[in-house]
Amino acid sequence: MVTPRLSRRREAWLRIAAAAAAIALVVVSVALGASIYDGLLLVLFVGVLAQVASLPLALIRPRVAAMLSIAGAPVIMGSAHAGEAPWPWAVTTMITQALVVAALGYRASWLLGAGTLIGVVALSGVLALLVVPSRDQESVAANLVVFACIGGIALAVGNLAREWQAVSQQLVRERRLTEDERARRLVAEEKTRIARELHDIVAHSMSTITIQATSAQARLPQVDAPTRHEFDEIAALSRKALTEMRSLLGVLREPDVPIARTPQPRLSGIAELVKQSQRSGLQVRLRGADSLSDEGVDEAVGLSAYRIVQEALSNVRRHTRGAAVEVRVHRDQNLDLRVRNRSGANRPGTEQTSQPHPPTTEGSGLLGMRERAAGVGGTLSFGPTGDGGYEIHAVLPLHVSSESEGE
Template sequence: MTTSLPTPQPSQPAADGLMSAARRNLRETAHGLAHPSHPSVPPFAGARKRWRRLVPYVIVFALTALFLPVTITVLTNQYGVDDWPAGLLAVVQTLPLLMLAHRPLQAWWIILPADVLGALVLLMYAQPPQDIWPWPPPTLFCLLFLLLAVALRETRRTTIAVWALTAAAGLVLHLSVTERSNGSAGLVAAFGAIVTVIGAVVRERGVAQRRLAEQETISEAERAQRTLLEERTRIARELHDVVAHHMSVITVQADSAPYRINGLSREAREEFEAIAASARESLTEMRRLLTVLRSEDAQGERAPQPGLDRVQQLVEATVRAGLPVELSLAAGLPDLPQAVDLSAYRIVQEALANVIRHAPGARTGVSVTSDGAHLTVLVVNDPAEQPRSPLEPEASGTGHGLVGMRERVRLTGGTLDTGPLPDGGFRVAARLPLSPVTPTAPATAAAPEDS
């Protein structure tokens, strides 16, 4: 007795999954055919030059002006169609070409049914000696331009669906009347595939370039923001040292006041003790903040902060580096607030670094003056005398040049003016108030010479 083994059946969940995927793809394809994937604006709509914005309109008007009379002539002379049916078919088949610049998908929905209708109308007339059916020559070329326009604007899925439906329409006509068809349906399918691939490649290349440009713009914005935050952190670390010095002085004076001043009342002694305790607590909190602000490799920043008394040394070091610099430092400068003193030094330092980086060998003048209410720092350089090496990167700095200057000037409530000179040089002018002022955003001139 033999027992037959059951025939394996396909897994029902797998079949359901395939059916679900097929239905989903059909829905997405139908949605793509019914809804354009781009706004109703022609290519180059955002171009700055007017002639580039007009190019798509010129092309579609030229195509319409060419195909309309040619279609009428071919239908009447070659196929023997009466004048008014030929004119009506030509209008329906060619006027939608005007939509190729902004709505090629909608133009395809009008032109393809009109072409199918035209092929059926031609069956009502006697077959001419040089018959090309179902697509006469004007219709064939019109369909190729239409497929190219759709491929340039629509997604890959929609483009393939448009080509497939166009080829299917020609195939159905060919199989329906094989004795009349002579291969023009196959030409549309073959050449349509070529122009569709070309248009899709051009479109996807343009999309990739736009995405790359957007990513570069985002990266540049992030880099600028990161540079700004790094410079603000650097300024915060330096301000800690400035404020900590004054807080230390307050602590020492408050602790020593009862021993230096005789006859203080108990209330006065308690007041000095409270001042000293508050100052020590503030110092402790600032040291905790400094631990967060200072990175592990920022040990060199623990040195005393520089001021205008070290500008002479800075200029001498710059001259030794090969940059001719002349320093004009006004004598008898008033006692400067420590924040202004440090900011002035940093502005000169960054300006000279920019000259070395962007204008090597240029003669440079540094001037520091004061009118009693403001401190003016001026750094002006001539055009570069030494050509830049092609192997030397232009942006070899940290990006802290003009960004740092603006932040320091804003901190002190001053103004900053930077920009190129008519002769090719560059000018940096900072005006810092010597009395406490509420910091405001200074008016600055955008310059390409930021380090």
């Protein structure tokens, strides 16, 4: 049987209450035994102290408290004379023993509480038969029956309190598990819905782009070689986007659905990413290509760096088409990434289609880059530069720490 656990505050208050009750019972029991029962004060004090001390002790060491309570019974009986008062158990002694039995039933088990009660009653009965004349044994038996009934009720109350506490704690645990399971189910349903919409809408559109770009050379035979090359680039990029989207859909599906794993880009892929941007017409220059080795860099860090540069170049295409872009990579204790563009309005042969730099508010792209950096324990900042351009600066660790993985 598992002992119910209370909060620290409730446990402290329970122990304080038990100690206060024990002190009050010692004072009253000793005074009552000395005045009414004509008990030997020193012996009476030792017996009462042994029995009353078992009350707070029952909350800490139940077995020791049970033995101490049984041992104190004959001391109390032997130190007092019956007279006209109830004997062998006075009212205060009954209250003390009932509280001890209730505490044992609550903190330990009903078996220990029942064993203590039976032991005290049996020992009291045997001693009473040995020292009490036969004419007074009827009143002694009545006293012991009353004491046994009070002790039995106290034991039942303690055991019921124990069971109620255990059931309440189990209900709290079940409710917490239910809430966690419901939250996980809602997240899984939302991820499934997003995956379905991505598949039905975005994937369909990307497939259409791939088909049209691939078949353009057959449908339009009059196009020149550079245009055919552009169509080939569009088809290749759209196929790559479809592959990455399938990987994303696999992540969004429910955990028990098997998914096909596809290789993820790493740090070294930034060089090819820059070349693709150059072939698409973006004026981009890479500095620090010798720092793009995958060796010594965690895969998660390399993937985050690749995605940050990819999103930064996409922002340039959307907001500052015609601007000159510089991708700078430096690697020492950390991985330092800078994607900086300058307005292309003054460059011959270029056309600036939008504002000199992206808006300073955090859109989904900038927020996503910041989350990717934070996900591996790095930082990301962005803002306009003094020459009218815009810079995205990320500092990533080479290795993901355990704290970052926990996040």
